[in-house]
Amino acid sequence: MNILVTGGAGFIGSHVCKVLARRQLVPVVYDNLSRGHRSAVKWGPLEVGEIADSRRLREVLDKYQPAAVMHFAAYINVGESVQQPVLYYCNNVAATASLLQTLVDHKPIPFVFSSTAAVYGMPEQVPIPEDHPLRPINPYGWSKLFVERMLADAGRAHKLPWIALRYFNAAGSDPDGEIGEQHDPETHLIPLVIKAALGNTAIQVFGTDYDTSDGTCIRDYIHVMDIADAHVRALDHLLSGGESSALNLANAQGFSVREVISAAERVCGRKIKVQTTPRRPGDPAVLIGAADRAQALLGWKPARSDLSLQIADAWNWFK
Numbered sequence: 001m002n003i004l005v006t007g008g009a010g011f012i013g014s015h016v017c018k019v020l021a022r023r024q025l026v027p028v029v030y031d032n033l034s035r036g037h038r039s040a041v042k043w044g045p046l047e048v049g050e051i052a053d054s055r056r057l058r059e060v061l062d063k064y065q066p067a068a069v070m071h072f073a074a075y076i077n078v079g080e081s082v083q084q085p086v087l088y089y090c091n092n093v094a095a096t097a098s099l100l101q102t103l104v105d106h107k108p109i110p111f112v113f114s115s116t117a118a119v120y121g122m123p124e125q126v127p128i129p130e131d132h133p134l135r136p137i138n139p140y141g142w143s144k145l146f147v148e149r150m151l152a153d154a155g156r157a158h159k160l161p162w163i164a165l166r167y168f169n170a171a172g173s174d175p176d177g178e179i180g181e182q183h184d185p186e187t188h189l190i191p192l193v194i195k196a197a198l199g200n201t202a203i204q205v206f207g208t209d210y211d212t213s214d215g216t217c218i219r220d221y222i223h224v225m226d227i228a229d230a231h232v233r234a235l236d237h238l239l240s241g242g243e244s245s246a247l248n249l250a251n252a253q254g255f256s257v258r259e260v261i262s263a264a265e266r267v268c269g270r271k272i273k274v275q276t277t278p279r280r281p282g283d284p285a286v287l288i289g290a291a292d293r294a295q296a297l298l299g300w301k302p303a304r305s306d307l308s309l310q311i312a313d314a315w316n317w318f319k
């Protein structure tokens, strides 16, 4: 059975491809390689293409007749989305609208979408449940929320079943070391801390005066292999006629920036230099997700999301 994986040359998509292949499914990667890596496509064919190019996409749909789509292709950098909002609305929203139209015209098939905790904005409560108000505070978060809205409407109108998975902070990497996180520029804390350890440079800590135990921001880190497992479960759920829904993928446990740095020092066996700077606008003090709905609907539970394990897997990859 073929599964179309848009953005499968990127960090999370490539890990999901590995898990799909383990399940004897064929991941057909559709990626324009704007931010991904040809070398990360190891478990099925790579079709280079742009999701908004409906002619090219139709060719690929006709060729492989996929049973479902997993849609990772997007730009992911919050800061960049603030600087270049239209770029984000074009690539994440307009191009996804075109992808959905092409699919609906071809054949509506189950659709698993990479959403984000950024749809919630400033949390009113933690852990954040899915029915928390949806008030993004940056264009990236809005771009993902618009797609969730589109899926709800298109799903109803065209009988296209969908699951939106709202990831908290994706981290870790393939424990076998075959693939890993390769964002350029990197903005995520764990790879930045590891790069600081390897290069003997300083890690920047934005804000030390938050209302948290050590003054630094608290985030919920979730292992990319746990995210991959949830995708395959979401696929099974939709293929067996399960209901459409938006689900958090979270560990329901938070770690402060300083706790991550200390854990990385233990895992890497190196002292990591820290440079403290003022808060960045728009960073909530604490972001932790409740994942009860994913557990109830998909039987999903994080298995690899111990913080040291996430750092150790990433460290092995970067080394």
Ligand SMILES: NC(=O)c1ccc[n+]([C@@H]2O[C@H](COP(=O)([O-])OP(=O)(O)OC[C@H]3O[C@@H](n4cnc5c(N)ncnc54)[C@H](O)[C@@H]3O)[C@@H](O)[C@H]2O)c1
Binding pocket: 006, 007, 008, 009, 010, 011, 012, 013, 030, 031, 032, 033, 034, 035, 036, 037, 049, 050, 051, 052, 071, 072, 073, 074, 075, 076, 091, 095, 114, 115, 116, 117, 166, 167, 168, 169, 170, 171, 182, 183, 188
């Ligand atoms: N990394 C995280 O912590 C995180 C957290 C929440 C949500 N997400 C979401 O997960 C998805 C994957 O994130 P990632 O970290 O793997 O990102 P990534 O940048 O590593 O991968 C994205 C891939 O999409 C491709 N792409 C982008 N625009 C495209 C287009 N128009 N047509 C075809 N291909 C295109 C890129 O070339 C890249 O290979 C994204 O949708 C992101 O918003 C990521």
